[in-house]
Amino acid sequence: MIGLWSVPLLFALPLALGILSLLVAPAWRARLIFIGLPLLVAASLDVLAGLATAGPQVYRLGDWIAPLGINLVVDGLAVGMILMTTLVASLSALYARVYLRDHPPASSFFWPLLWFLWAGMNGIWLAEDIFNLYVGLEVMGLAAVGMVALRATPQALAAAMRYLLAALLGSLAYLLGVALLYGAYGTLSMAGLQEAATNNATTQVALALIILGLLLKTALFPLHAWLPPAHGGALTPVSALLSALVIKGSFYILMRLWLVLGPEVTPELTAQLLGVLGAGAVFFGGWMAWRQHHLKQLVAYSTVAQIGYLFLFFPLVTNTSPEAARLAWDGTLMMLVAHALAKAALFLSAGNLILAVGSPQISHLVGISRFRPMSLFSFGLAGVSLMGLPPSGGFTAKWLLLHSAILSGQWWWLIVLFLGGLLSAAYIFKVFRMSFREGPQIDRSVTPPLTLDVVALVLAASAIVIGLFAHLPLHWLRMGSMLGMG
Amino acid sequence: MDWNGLILLGVLATSLVASGVIFLLAESRLVMRTVVNLAAAVLKLLLVGWIIWGVYQAVEYEFRFTIIEGVDFILRADALGIMFVGLSSLLWLFTTIYAIGYLEKAPNRSRFFGFFSLCVASTVGIALAGNLFTFLLFYELLTLSTYPLVVHRGTRESLRAGQVYLYFTLGGGALLLFGVVALHVLIGDTEFVPGGSLAVLDPSLHPMLIIIFLMMVIGLGVKAALFPLHAWLPMAMVAPAPVSALLHAVAVVKAGAFGIARVVYDVYGIEFSQSLGLLGPLAVAASITIIYGSLRALAQDDLKKRLAFSTVSQVSYIVLGISLFGPVGAVGGLMHLLHQGLMKITLFFCAGNYAETLGVHKISELDGAGERMPATSVAFTLGAFGMIGIPPMAGFISKWYLGIGALEAQMNWVLGVLIISSLLNAAYFLPILYRIWFRKRDRLWCEGKVLGRFETQGSLLIPTLATAAFALAAGVLAGMPFSPLYWADLIVSREYLQ
Numbered sequence: 001m002i003g004l005w006s007v008p009l010l011f012a013l014p015l016a017l018g019i020l021s022l023l024v025a026p027a028w029r030a031r032l033i034f035i036g037l038p039l040l041v042a043a044s045l046d047v048l049a050g051l052a053t054a055g056p057q058v059y060r061l062g063d064w065i066a067p068l069g070i071n072l073v074v075d076g077l078a079v080g081m082i083l084m085t086t087l088v089a090s091l092s093a094l095y096a097r098v099y100l101r102d103h104p105p106a107s108s109f110f111w112p113l114l115w116f117l118w119a120g121m122n123g124i125w126l127a128e129d130i131f132n133l134y135v136g137l138e139v140m141g142l143a144a145v146g147m148v149a150l151r152a153t154p155q156a157l158a159a160a161m162r163y164l165l166a167a168l169l170g171s172l173a174y175l176l177g178v179a180l181l182y183g184a185y186g187t188l189s190m191a192g193l194q195e196a197a198t199n200n201a202t203t204q205v206a207l208a209l210i211i212l213g214l215l216l217k218t219a220l221f222p223l224h225a226w227l228p229p230a231h232g233g234a235l236t237p238v239s240a241l242l243s244a245l246v247i248k249g250s251f252y253i254l255m256r257l258w259l260v261l262g263p264e265v266t267p268e269l270t271a272q273l274l275g276v277l278g279a280g281a282v283f284f285g286g287w288m289a290w291r292q293h294h295l296k297q298l299v300a301y302s303t304v305a306q307i308g309y310l311f312l313f314f315p316l317v318t319n320t321s322p323e324a325a326r327l328a329w330d331g332t333l334m335m336l337v338a339h340a341l342a343k344a345a346l347f348l349s350a351g352n353l354i355l356a357v358g359s360p361q362i363s364h365l366v367g368i369s370r371f372r373p374m375s376l377f378s379f380g381l382a383g384v385s386l387m388g389l390p391p392s393g394g395f396t397a398k399w400l401l402l403h404s405a406i407l408s409g410q411w412w413w414l415i416v417l418f419l420g421g422l423l424s425a426a427y428i429f430k431v432f433r434m435s436f437r438e439g440p441q442i443d444r445s446v447t448p449p450l451t452l453d454v455v456a457l458v459l460a461a462s463a464i465v466i467g468l469f470a471h472l473p474l475h476w477l478r479m480g481s482m483l484g485m486g
Numbered sequence: 487m488d489w490n491g492l493i494l495l496g497v498l499a500t501s502l503v504a505s506g507v508i509f510l511l512a513e514s515r516l517v518m519r520t521v522v523n524l525a526a527a528v529l530k531l532l533l534v535g536w537i538i539w540g541v542y543q544a545v546e547y548e549f550r551f552t553i554i555e556g557v558d559f560i561l562r563a564d565a566l567g568i569m570f571v572g573l574s575s576l577l578w579l580f581t582t583i584y585a586i587g588y589l590e591k592a593p594n595r596s597r598f599f600g601f602f603s604l605c606v607a608s609t610v611g612i613a614l615a616g617n618l619f620t621f622l623l624f625y626e627l628l629t630l631s632t633y634p635l636v637v638h639r640g641t642r643e644s645l646r647a648g649q650v651y652l653y654f655t656l657g658g659g660a661l662l663l664f665g666v667v668a669l670h671v672l673i674g675d676t677e678f679v680p681g682g683s684l685a686v687l688d689p690s691l692h693p694m695l696i697i698i699f700l701m702m703v704i705g706l707g708v709k710a711a712l713f714p715l716h717a718w719l720p721m722a723m724v725a726p727a728p729v730s731a732l733l734h735a736v737a738v739v740k741a742g743a744f745g746i747a748r749v750v751y752d753v754y755g756i757e758f759s760q761s762l763g764l765l766g767p768l769a770v771a772a773s774i775t776i777i778y779g780s781l782r783a784l785a786q787d788d789l790k791k792r793l794a795f796s797t798v799s800q801v802s803y804i805v806l807g808i809s810l811f812g813p814v815g816a817v818g819g820l821m822h823l824l825h826q827g828l829m830k831i832t833l834f835f836c837a838g839n840y841a842e843t844l845g846v847h848k849i850s851e852l853d854g855a856g857e858r859m860p861a862t863s864v865a866f867t868l869g870a871f872g873m874i875g876i877p878p879m880a881g882f883i884s885k886w887y888l889g890i891g892a893l894e895a896q897m898n899w900v901l902g903v904l905i906i907s908s909l910l911n912a913a914y915f916l917p918i919l920y921r922i923w924f925r926k927r928d929r930l931w932c933e934g935k936v937l938g939r940f941e942t943q944g945s946l947l948i949p950t951l952a953t954a955a956f957a958l959a960a961g962v963l964a965g966m967p968f969s970p971l972y973w974a975d976l977i978v979s980r981e982y983l984q
Binding site: 330367369370373377384389390391395396398399400402403406407414418421422425429432433436437438467468469470471474 | 593596629637648
């Protein structure tokens, strides 16, 4: 049995801190991170150590046996997501502590929302049954909506409202699907469904509802319309958290369910359809990102595009050879993690650039490369990973996906990866082009606090480094995977 | 971990670390930046000298670690790779000195030298790459690190050039990636081994292999500026002179040509490439580029543009040499990798000297430049003679070997290409020399810079004369040990004896 204290702590601690931060004076809210972050980092590392020594486990909360108790699954995938969340959320929190100083007091509600968001996400990564996944999804979704509204401008409120509707509609559809499955098989646990589920009309309808709900929450094209205003308009650290982590939550559930239900239940046609929608996201998102004039809107549309790559997972694991499926698994997870790191870095460095020039317009970045090279450098490093150029996590992921697509004989996905890379290069270099133009000779731009630049740089650098040292992370992620890879 | 592996990492690290340090230095720290730049360049040269001696004595140098299952990051020094490393390290030192003088008082020097060092690191990585994956890694890094240098001036024209550069190189890079992944699916990690590793594959895969070869050569041909993929090169000439000199005359285009050499010799294997019928079309493509580049060069009045089209033409000599089936042609092509680098960098340095000192960019304004700047003009003349192929300059030796190689490979038409190209080279270089030496200037020079003791700043003149001397020595002393000819011979004997 691995670290008894660390597994429940991963969601109990953020919940407790969330409630605590509502009770203390606003000025003290930010300081709670000095208690919370070290503990959460320690707990995540402890879980990793447990995985590395004892292998994947099922953890029974309070030692009750399901269905009375709650089972938590601590396999490589869950631990990988936990570590990713800890890294990105901790750094975003450090960033937010400095960033929010110049914002109205109401923005101190960021802190309770952050803890609830964190609890919701860790709940999703660990939950073994589809109802607790729903609970996690709701907690995370509502906290995220609250965060978008923090800016309190009419646009932000409108974006938050849209987001809320999409999120509620999504969870509703998901919940209906869950209810149907429960009615049909009398179980909510993944392991139970794996054994019981057969291919019949109820399962298919439930699956369709669940997929639809999760797609809406993941903002897969063409259900993405809520994402750019919400992610692009939020406060910078919020944008980073939402784009890097939150949308991964619903994707993660879909990925797990897909593998649990297995090829008898998951139709190949649906898999191909999901891939096609992913391709649509890559093209449409990339094209729209290229057309944006606001820096953060560009980054937000880039998320729409990058989500598309993740959905190539489904056609690549459904009815393909074990080798191709393994590569798809590795590639998708590498893409997911690299995107989390790179996108957080991209949003944070975009925020720094906006702070420096005092305007969200890309055209106002003229000449910034001379005065704020560090912010731009982080933006560039993160961009390298998003474009899928070596050496970076994005490249390693692309390599694995290409490999998988060729092995499974689905050459058409190659075109998506090819054009998608070029499109992302187009929008990333659009920013560079502007910043390299010779502008004013005198430095009038503001210098962002050093912490902000350092946090962005650390995230961007880790997106690069993970590509070079992908061997071990991928090995961990594969532990206990449902693709039967040991 | 053995020391021989770490020394390779050291060669790479010298410029990587220098790049990082320079990025962090404030713009005003001129002395510190110069010290870092030169120290890194000298240190790298010493390390490379050490390795060259080791490779000569057949010592194995290898460094590897696993990136993902089935894909290794491999650095390895073999005779072909170390030749390219030697060339780039030597020229890096000279170009750094030149660039320090050239960019004196210009803005954004920190950024410039940071990316400059990163480019050299990428070039060295390309040269030392031990498998296709590692090669690809550095090949793309080279694209990324050269972009900021192309757009360095930040003018509309340079941004446009940067954009075109990206269209070509990113597109090419993506094609190359496909080829590499496809090969990986077929045979796993594609390490570079003399004689190649594909001949064992089932004949039913041969059409597939031809398509992969095509994709890779197109991907590499973009950087090697093979016609019709060359359009970025003349446009990129808006970059500052040291960039044109080192990167566009040496590092980037050579990376492409070197990559083709790797694919033909160490992935497919020369005999297998021949049996697939890939070498003939490659020779034709190279020949077309040779003639086309020369014809376009004739029409340019801008000195750097003329040199750029001349590069388009000359780099294809290397590709031509590779595609001639037989050891002599191969020696000619590989040797030209070094010869062309030395000669072309001299010519670009001279063009930079004329521009900086006299404010002259056009060939029609060069009348009487020889009187005003004799040393630069002598260097230019040596470079031009080499390009034309006048004995005993280095270029003559390359062309001689290429010609013999063509006859041996029973491709007599190549001889015609060589003769026509030499005539064209003469036709676009001799008029420049005529203007420099035999025409008189009709008005006063508008002097661009305050001069030192020499005809121009020492930091501009000394590298120019040094590379010109190397280009001359490479031809005159071709028979000596460690000359380009000698080393190319060594490579080919190791390739063909497999």
